Amino acid sequence: MRTATLKQLPWSQRGWTFQEEKLSTRLIYFGESKIHFCCSNWIYSEGRRSASEVYEESITDLGRGLPADERSRLLKNLWREELVPQFCQRHFTDPRDKLPAIAGVAKYIGDVVGAEYVAGLWKSDLFIELIWTTDPKVGSLTSLLSVLNPEFSTYITPSWSWARYLSPHGLSFFFHGAKIESLRPEAGFEVSMSRSGPSFYGRVLDGQLTLSTRVVSLESHQSMYHSPLPRSNMSVHAGQTHPSYILDCDDVDNRAVSQLELALVGSFTELSGKQRRYYGLIICPSHIPSRYYRVGIFVGSEINRDESIFNQTQMRKIVVI
Numbered sequence: 001m002r003t004a005t006l007k008q009l010p011w012s013q014r015g016w017t018f019q020e021e022k023l024s025t026r027l028i029y030f031g032e033s034k035i036h037f038c039c040s041n042w043i044y045s046e047g048r049r050s051a052s053e054v055y056e057e058s059i060t061d062l063g064r065g066l067p068a069d070e071r072s073r074l075l076k077n078l079w080r081e082e083l084v085p086q087f088c089q090r091h092f093t094d095p096r097d098k099l100p101a102i103a104g105v106a107k108y109i110g111d112v113v114g115a116e117y118v119a120g121l122w123k124s125d126l127f128i129e130l131i132w133t134t135d136p137k138v139g140s141l142t143s144l145l146s147v148l149n150p151e152f153s154t155y156i157t158p159s160w161s162w163a164r165y166l167s168p169h170g171l172s173f174f175f176h177g178a179k180i181e182s183l184r185p186e187a188g189f190e191v192s193m194s195r196s197g198p199s200f201y202g203r204v205l206d207g208q209l210t211l212s213t214r215v216v217s218l219e220s221h222q223s224m225y226h227s228p229l230p231r232s233n234m235s236v237h238a239g240q241t242h243p244s245y246i247l248d249c250d251d252v253d254n255r256a257v258s259q260l261e262l263a264l265v266g267s268f269t270e271l272s273g274k275q276r277r278y279y280g281l282i283i284c285p286s287h288i289p290s291r292y293y294r295v296g297i298f299v300g301s302e303i304n305r306d307e308s309i310f311n312q313t314q315m316r317k318i319v320v321i
Helices: 004-008 015-023 069-087 095-101 103-113 124-130 141-150 217-225 305-308
Strands: 027-030 035-038 044-045 046-052 133-134 136-140 171-173 186-194 204-211 215-217 243-247 248-252 262-271 275-283 291-302 317-318
Touching: 015 069, 015 095, 015 103, 027 305, 069 103, 069 124, 069 171, 095 103, 124 186, 124 262, 136 141, 141 291, 204 262, 215 217, 217 262, 217 305, 243 275, 262 291, 275 305, 275 317, 291 305
Parallel strands: 136 248, 291 317
Antiparallel strands: 027 035, 035 044, 044 046, 133 171, 186 204, 204 317, 215 262, 243 291, 262 275, 275 291
């Protein structure tokens, strides 16, 4: 951990300095009153060595010597559990810089693990990484749809990418209560991207995610369980008997619920091993006919009950932008 002084430096809060910090094996900070030298073993502040505090190890040193599959798993978990959540709390003058500002870190991990990168997510792990939550939320569903519509706001990334939102209070990938190894895709995934340059890791101009999956209306799912309206923040705990609907906005009324659908993405087993559940995206029609925005996530109840409603629908292709 770094000292409070280093954490509070403007350099440590800016988006563009994130990858400099994570990829460097040694750093020199010029603070207001002191110069600090940091490496993986010590922190020196104007000649005083702090033996009780150690600077974070560069990601280029992590997992060296491990078998390739173990190192890949280590770096992907680090990406989801630490790097992206930390990065999302950084400050940006231009939010379109979010993907370019983490491109160096993403390219390093991508080269090591051999995975294709699509707007901040690893394509091979879409069934895991599409399921994220962010804080704070956009106000109402109407406001959220305006934010996602490039006719009314600056285009940053597709709605299904975590990079679409400013998240000063945190972002997390939603796999609490389950082992990553227990997650299983229940859909097919195709991605098409338009980028501003030749790099896979830079700014995105347009992106489409095509899901081959089963889709049900949120209203019909609610009625089967007599569940409450979707909320912006809802905990999911082992053994619960109702589904959870977690939106990217703070407020939705009864009339808006009729627009929302649930697109199945995957399933997981609780740590208790007693119950398996479906999970996926909450989607809403976009400004383009036959195209959808991601507006939240859902986590179902016991899978045998959910199968009774999802299996009544035909597999279909939906395009999320």
